[in-house]
Amino acid sequence: MTAYTPDALIAADIHAYLDTHAHKSMLRFITCGSVDDGKSTLIGRLLYDSKTIFEDQLSQLEADSRRLGTQGQNIDFALLVDGLAAEREQGITIDVAYRFFATDKRKFIVADTPGHEQYTRNMVTGASTADAAVILVDARKGVLTQTRRHSFLAHLIGIRQLVLAVNKMDLVGHDQATFDGIVADYAEFAKSIGIEGFTAIPLSGLSGANITTRSEAMPWYDGPALLPHLESVPLDADRAAKAPFRLPVQWVNRPDLDFRGFAGTIAGGRVRVGDAVRIVPSGRTTRIARIVTFDGDRDQASAGEAVTVVLADEVDCSRGDVIAAADAPPEVANQFEATIVWLSDTALVPGRGYWLKSATRTVGATVQPPGHVVDVNTQAQLSAKTLELNDIGVAEVFTDAPIVFAPYEDSHELGGFILIDRETNATVAAGMIRHALRRAQNVHWQSVDITREAHARQKGQSPRLLWFTGLSGSGKSTIANLVEKKLHALGRHSFLLDGDNVRHGLNKDLGFSDADRIENIRRVGEVARLMTDAGLIVLTAFISPFRAERDMVRGLLPPGEFVEIFVDTALAAAEARDVKGLYAKARAGEIAHFTGISSPYEPPERPDIHIDTVRESAEAAAERIVEHVLGVWSFEL
Amino acid sequence: MNGLTHLQRLEAESIHIMREVVAEAERPVMLYSVGKDSAVMLHLAKKAFFPARPPFPLLHVDTTWKFRAMYDLRARAAADAGMELIVHTNPDAVAAGINPFDHGGRHTDLWKTEGLKQALKAGGFDAAFGGARRDEEKSRAKERIFSFRSASQGWDPKAQRPELWKLYNARIHRDESIRVFPLSNWTELDIWQYILAEGIEIVPLYFAAPRPTVERDGMLLMVDDDRFRLHPGEVPVERSIRFRTLGCYPLTGAVESEAATLPAIIQEMLLTTTSERQGRAIDHDQAASMEKKKREGYF
Numbered sequence: 017m018t019a020y021t022p023d024a025l026i027a028a029d030i031h032a033y034l035d036t037h038a039h040k041s042m043l044r045f046i047t048c049g050s051v052d053d054g055k056s057t058l059i060g061r062l063l064y065d066s067k068t069i070f071e072d073q074l075s076q077l078e079a080d081s082r083r084l085g086t087q088g089q090n091i092d093f094a095l096l097v098d099g100l101a102a103e104r105e106q107g108i109t110i111d112v113a114y115r116f117f118a119t120d121k122r123k124f125i126v127a128d129t130p131g132h133e134q135y136t137r138n139m140v141t142g143a144s145t146a147d148a149a150v151i152l153v154d155a156r157k158g159v160l161t162q163t164r165r166h167s168f169l170a171h172l173i174g175i176r177q178l179v180l181a182v183n184k185m186d187l188v189g190h191d192q193a194t195f196d197g198i199v200a201d202y203a204e205f206a207k208s209i210g211i212e213g214f215t216a217i218p219l220s221g222l223s224g225a226n227i228t229t230r231s232e233a234m235p236w237y238d239g240p241a242l243l244p245h246l247e248s249v250p251l252d253a254d255r256a257a258k259a260p261f262r263l264p265v266q267w268v269n270r271p272d273l274d275f276r277g278f279a280g281t282i283a284g285g286r287v288r289v290g291d292a293v294r295i296v297p298s299g300r301t302t303r304i305a306r307i308v309t310f311d312g313d314r315d316q317a318s319a320g321e322a323v324t325v326v327l328a329d330e331v332d333c334s335r336g337d338v339i340a341a342a343d344a345p346p347e348v349a350n351q352f353e354a355t356i357v358w359l360s361d362t363a364l365v366p367g368r369g370y371w372l373k374s375a376t377r378t379v380g381a382t383v384q385p386p387g388h389v390v391d392v393n394t395q396a397q398l399s400a401k402t403l404e405l406n407d408i409g410v411a412e413v414f415t416d417a418p419i420v421f422a423p424y425e426d427s428h429e430l431g432g433f434i435l436i437d438r439e440t441n442a443t444v445a446a447g448m449i450r451h452a453l454r455r456a457q458n459v460h461w462q463s464v465d466i467t468r469e470a471h472a473r474q475k476g477q478s479p480r481l482l483w484f485t486g487l488s489g490s491g492k493s494t495i496a497n498l499v500e501k502k503l504h505a506l507g508r509h510s511f512l513l514d515g516d517n518v519r520h521g522l523n524k525d526l527g528f529s530d531a532d533r534i535e536n537i538r539r540v541g542e543v544a545r546l547m548t549d550a551g552l553i554v555l556t557a558f559i560s561p562f563r564a565e566r567d568m569v570r571g572l573l574p575p576g577e578f579v580e581i582f583v584d585t586a587l588a589a590a591e592a593r594d595v596k597g598l599y600a601k602a603r604a605g606e607i608a609h610f611t612g613i614s615s616p617y618e619p620p621e622r623p624d625i626h627i628d629t630v631r632e633s634a635e636a637a638a639e640r641i642v643e644h645v646l647g648v649w650s651f652e653l
Numbered sequence: 654m655n656g657l658t659h660l661q662r663l664e665a666e667s668i669h670i671m672r673e674v675v676a677e678a679e680r681p682v683m684l685y686s687v688g689k690d691s692a693v694m695l696h697l698a699k700k701a702f703f704p705a706r707p708p709f710p711l712l713h714v715d716t717t718w719k720f721r722a723m724y725d726l727r728a729r730a731a732a733d734a735g736m737e738l739i740v741h742t743n744p745d746a747v748a749a750g751i752n753p754f755d756h757g758g759r760h761t762d763l764w765k766t767e768g769l770k771q772a773l774k775a776g777g778f779d780a781a782f783g784g785a786r787r788d789e790e791k792s793r794a795k796e797r798i799f800s801f802r803s804a805s806q807g808w809d810p811k812a813q814r815p816e817l818w819k820l821y822n823a824r825i826h827r828d829e830s831i832r833v834f835p836l837s838n839w840t841e842l843d844i845w846q847y848i849l850a851e852g853i854e855i856v857p858l859y860f861a862a863p864r865p866t867v868e869r870d871g872m873l874l875m876v877d878d879d880r881f882r883l884h885p886g887e888v889p890v891e892r893s894i895r896f897r898t899l900g901c902y903p904l905t906g907a908v909e910s911e912a913a914t915l916p917a918i919i920q921e922m923l924l925t926t927t928s929e930r931q932g933r934a935i936d937h938d939q940a941a942s943m944e945k946k947k948r949e950g951y952f
Contacts, residue, residue, distance in 0.1 A: 030920040042659035113794040123659040144817040266672045271705035281669045310700040322668035441824040443814040
């Protein structure tokens with residue numbers, strides 16, 4: 017194999033060459049298939065045929081092939097694709113790699129996802145930015161389970177341009193009947209999962225047949241070769257330009273008092289100076305006064321461009337809002353049905369608070385137990401209680417605040433989201449909004465005349481939620497009781513929500529699994545919030561073992577109203593006390609999910625008040641809490 | 654209008670990435686190495702935040718061994734952009750008198766890898782823009798645009814976050830940081846085309862001119878100042894040379910060339926048959942050297 021041979025035009029007329037290449041478009045595509053299908057060979061062939069492999073790279077590759085390759089004395093193109101040393105040693109690839117090449121018409125970015133176990137996660141990641149997918153099939157093997165899996169995932173992530181590359185045609189004697197049979201099989205499958213169309217190309221990565229030009233070995237094939245086809249498929253960006261105007265605001269540009277611009281990448285449609293626009297979700301309308309760029313003001317701009325717009329009126333608008341066509345604004349909701357792909361080793365905990373990032377907005381969100389998960393191999397729908405790594409499920413998602421959205425099939429920008437773990441900050445899931453839930457659209461906040469401030473004023477106090485957390489038997493209830501007695505004696509209006517008592521009534525349907533514990537805390541948090549709305553000082557005494565749920569409750573209240581009180585007792589000390597005899601039962605295996613024994617306790621990292629029950633009596637602790645809380649009040653008043 | 658060109662799409666993507674970092678990070682900084690990729694990155698930053706100035710400082714991790722022409726442009730470029738320029742030289746390397754003649758590979762280690770870590774820590778920066786591209790080298794091909802670093806600034810390929818759509822997760826704990834690569838999807842040709850199209854100023858050393866040189870170990874080295882230690886018998890010879898990449902002057906090889914304009918450089922680049930990094934001694938150390946350096950905290 018020889019390396020890079022430059023285009024003749026480069027030597028003859030560099031200016032003409034540069035002019036041609038200045039007007040190229042860009043296509044991103046993903047290749048799906050395993051090394052066995054000849055995928056690496058095909059990618060190597062594309063790089064080679066588009067003159068992207070330089071001499072030194074080729075000589076390095078030849079050296080590596082002899083040393084590490086699996087192709088005997090031949091070049092092992094997998095080595096060109098497998099980048100990381102750890103992977104080379106293990107002979108596996110674990111991630112998405114991006115390759116670049118260009119022809120006269122287009123620049124191409126190839127997302128290559130050759131992983132095995134992590135396949136779903138990697139492929140979904142690589143496919144999310146792709147305009148097209150090339151699905152490889154070995155002509156000798158035909159449509160396999162993995163072909164169906166790749167196609168399903170490509171379709172799921174919304175890739176409209178599918179290429180069925182029937183590879184290794186040289187090994188089946190360039191036989192038309194073989195090709196036609198595979199195409200017929202695939203067409204049947206494609207239809208069954210809703211794929212509207214695909215382009216099938218018989219080719220050989222090894223010999224180069226039907227890669228850049230139509231091969232004489234297959235005169236019966238009258239379609240395009242692979243590269244010319246990829247040079248001509250429509251781009252998603254061009255399609256987005258025809259949608260109604262949407263500009264998710266990324267950043268407010270305010271260099272001085274005279275300028276206030278809204279910067280962002282146009283997600284859909286186009287905009288002209290003078291256009292009427294609506295700020296969503298607030299609903300305020302105004303006009304576009306200027307489209308500002310470094311290269312001077314523009315008259316108009318369209319999907320895919322990163323711009324800064326100035327509005328005609330002083331309207332509230334900030335990061336996370338969407339500036340949209342006034343006559344066709346996007347929807348707003350806080351409850352959705354979404355397809356979710358789980359990307360993390362740690363499974364979904366239904367009901368737990370995650371961060372949801374969609375376009376430029378990040379909000380708190382919870383996910384309900386999935387309605388079903390999909391088997392990526394058979395596309396069968398299965399029931400499931402949660403989502404684990406590489407699971408694809410459909411579930412309801414509730415956000416803490418309404419967000420601007422569009423169904424994913426209409427807009428990847430406004431319909432796609434990621435979920436972020438609040439503790440680890442890891443990206444744990446990718447989601448695609450199907451539609452808003454009808455009940456969310458029909459339930460509105462009732463505005464009341466007697467506000468929470470009015471309630472609090474009447475009682476002459478500032479509402480607080482004193483949240484006691486700690487192991488069973490640490491003394492939460494005892495201390496909370498003492499605090500409430502003192503507050504009562506001082507004429508404060510309070511109420512104590514005790515864990516055991518609430519479980520006899522409001523939460524008697526809940527057990528002690530992680531999901532039920534989370535729901536337990538969520539309900540208590542909501543009830544406590546209503547009580548603070550009524551102006552009360554609320555005390556709660558719940559083990560509340562998970563940091564994420566305590567943070568969720570903190571997020572329900574205005575800043576400063578949630579006071580986290582960590583009743584800190586060593587497990588051994590709590591177990592030695594064992595007032596209720598529960599530790600003995602837990603040790604005997606009679607109680608499942610017992611905090612400290614068979615279920616974790618996550619202590620607060622920065623509690624507002626920290627009580628060490630070994631060093632401080634319950635009475636002294638209660639006194640300190642009252643002082644802390646009253647001190648804050650007197651300072652405020 | 655009939656769709657965006659590839660350069661327009663790349664530009665929009667880079668601008669989107671920079672704005673996202675400024676919106677989400679507390680204290681971003683832009684690594685500025687004075688090379689052509691840095692020049693493009695700085696130009697994109699000006700565009701992203703216009704009419705405001707880019708709301709972060711530039712940081713140059715200096716080895717004191719850059720070419721003089723690079724120091725000239727560094728000062729001018731920062732002043733033109735109206736940005737603060739932070740220059741960090743690793744005091745340990747200064748004290749130890751680390752230099753490329755005596756210390757070879759350790760030179761890069763101490764000045765750059767350690768120096769970068771020191772500078773990021775000293776400035777309390779939680780996000781740092783770098784000009785690396787995925788097409789440069791194999792381990793870069795899998796690098797995320799937002800590359801997550803632990804509190805010790807190490808890079809763990811398995812702990813990187815999946816990046817879907819344009820949704821970047823910039824949330825970090827205290828003391829952790831992210832390195833952000835807005836030029837990830839640019840190729841060397843894209844960079845040159847963009848410099849040409851936008852009229853971006855680059856260090857004159859990229860253009861061919863007669864310069865004093867010596868040939869050593871198969872590399873053509875420029876004698877930039879009197880710190881260059883000539884071997885016995887070596888006499889600087891004037892040759893018409895230019896540089897394809899710029900690093901520390903005694904470690905960076907030049908090529909003989911007559912290409913004195915951007916189109917001529919691009920023409921020469923496309924007609925030659927060796928890739929860009931061959932001029933840098935750092936990559937010849939060992940296979941997978943770049944990945945190793947990255948794990949240790951090199952950009």
